[in-house]
Amino acid sequence: MTHASDKWEAAFLVALWSIIVLVTVITAQRGRKYFIRRIPGLNAIDEAVGRATEMGRPILMVPGLSGLGVVGLQALTIFSYIIKTAAKFGNRIMMPVADPALYTVAEEVVRESYASAGRPEDFDPTSVYFLSDRQFAFASGVAGTIHREKVAASFLFGDFFAESLIFAESGQQVGAIQVAGTVQTTQLPFFIASCDYTIIGDEYYAASAYISREPTLLGSLVGQDICKGMMLLIVVLGTLALSIKPLGEKFFFVQWFTIK
Amino acid sequence: MNPIQSFLSRAFPALHGGALAGAVAGCVVACVIAVVILQALPGKARKAVIAAVTFVAGLFYALEFFLPANAQDENILTFAVPTVGNVTNVLGGMTLGLGVLSLIRIHGSNVVKVKSGWENSMLLLVSMVVMAVAGIWYGQTLFYRSLFRDVLNSFDAAMFAVLAFFIVSAAYRAFRIKSAEATLLMVAALVVMLGQIPIGQYLTHWLPVKGSYLSLLRLDNISNWLLSTVNAPAQRAIGFGLGIGGLAIALRIWLSLERGAYFEAKADES
């Protein structure tokens, strides 16, 4: 499906969901209060930063192999909060980056996080660095950093693939408190096995709203939940239609959402 | 050729030789001027410029998707997709240079100041230069092939192989049956793993492959059932959430609704 006209029904849903998200964002910006449930992994951020302060060892933040897209930018939003917290306690931070495009933005985000925490002079330009865009060269570089620096806390947020376990096990070996989150579902078991807290599925996208309590983000989150509810309804109706013999695959509702 | 395409063809005819080189040089100069102007702008104005450029770039793909396509699956903007893709590739290539500069800055400083571990930094810089020189000027020689195949490939494969060791230690340490749910997960994992390997499959190989209810008890069949009937819906559910979450954050970035990150602080300063 390269164009909306290939399947108007699917394109209509994308447009409808976009409108729903925008409407909930606008209502939140106008002052409507929304509730967000507790996400234990994100509560652990302060605990991890506190521990790093006690131990006097650095905090590591890894955006994985994320490029300059929604996953990478979301990781930077979470890291921005962590840096602001770390800046208050004077913790040293390290952020190796694999994607050169994301690196340029990451450097700027770190600098600005220090500025908004009121500690612009604490920003160390060597704390954000490009390592390699090759998956395992990056992995070995990060693993080496974890072992050499004996990091106290490790935050793994972004796109992770086979290298996820290398990071998580290295952190575990040096006794770091680890919080991880990724949209790559196949890597979640590795993070769950080796990290103290893991953000699962779309909690990853909820993280920035949870941390900042920014109305725009909370509104967006509520919009996402409404869309998910609609999706659930479509799945239930589709399953019922397919299970009832006279309706079946030819039923118009099923046809709406069937892509060749 | 649609009207936009023919207008662009007339306005920007294909250039060759010196004219092409001049156009490239002109573009480079224009980009440098644009960056200088952007840096000189006050924070709020810069944010507005960034928001406008982000919006226009996103609008191109949104319009290209939503405008109706003809029988050849093309609409009025489709012709420009490869060009816009090339622009993205070029931008990506430019940022690689910034990444390399970061490496040189950090490791060069380690070497010059003879910091702890400066030997490693030196090795990194030398390796980077040797590999680049070999790739650019000696691409077809044994020298490059050996560096690529015997060194880089071997290191890559070795790092991937390290995963097997980590999986063993992680499973031994973390896979503990502490609750009913953990027991269920353990049993499912054992069945799936046994169903994937000949040694496991051998345990129930005497059962019929298909055509009998007994075949349902074969480990390979149970494993396939778990993967396709239990695993798939869970993956799908997570996928739905991620897809919608991705759509929402893409919208926020496209419309510059995201606050508290990406150059926001600089805008607030001014």
Added chain:
Amino acid sequence: MSNAGHPLTRINRHWLYGALLAIVVIGLIVPIPLPLAVSPEATRFYDAIENAPKDKLVLVSTLWSASTQGENRPQTQVVLKHLMKRRIRFALIAFGDAQSTTLAQELAEEQARIYKYEYGKDWINLGFRQDIAGTLKGMVRDINETLKTDSVNRRPLASYPVMAGVRNVDDLSVIAEFSASGNYKSWVGLVVGSTDAAFCYAPTSVMAPELYTYLDSGQIRGMLFGIKGAAEYEQLLGEKGFTTRAITPVSLALVLLFVLIGLGNYGMYATKKMEGNS
């Protein structure tokens, strides 16, 4: 690691690493001749190639590097073998990692020498592309216009006999991707709905579970589940090569995993018992 608890909860990780290394080496030297059940996904992949018409081109896309070659190389190799045995024309294309085009080219050349496949007439390399989405969108419309030249001789694609009658993805019979990444989303989203070509996927084992959703919907026709899938394919081809032999160390490593999980759990219960008694 704490010194408290049963000794079985405190096995030094280096012993575990040593056991794994020993088992893998032994497994490679002494293969266990056990039959491997062929999964429905591998059978469907095989059938797609087996039933592909000879007058249509098969697109072989690779996105793997040296790191995952342990799984992706045998997968690519068995499918290339099958294509060449059936004398079906194919085109290579690579995404994601520039290394993958070199490695796939080497593998294809190696097989082409065995099966007397001629470059340009029987097969071609369309090269590496960084921008997956843009390239796939272009290929849906026009392959020659999007990719322009091959990667070996840098000549226009239309000048090669292997590309005769190929305009866009509609002129392909099978699209087979061998990948260490989640690239299938781009193919399913941008290409699968625009062509009747069967889309088959060969990921690494760790990626495979997330593909069942698309196998279920039929958007992915067949799948090779890591190296096990390659061994199954080899079995369907009626051959017993390195891939089949490599299944023994994989099996033994998993058995070691079961044993270690068992030991760890026994240690945990023994520790609880010790604490209860004291």
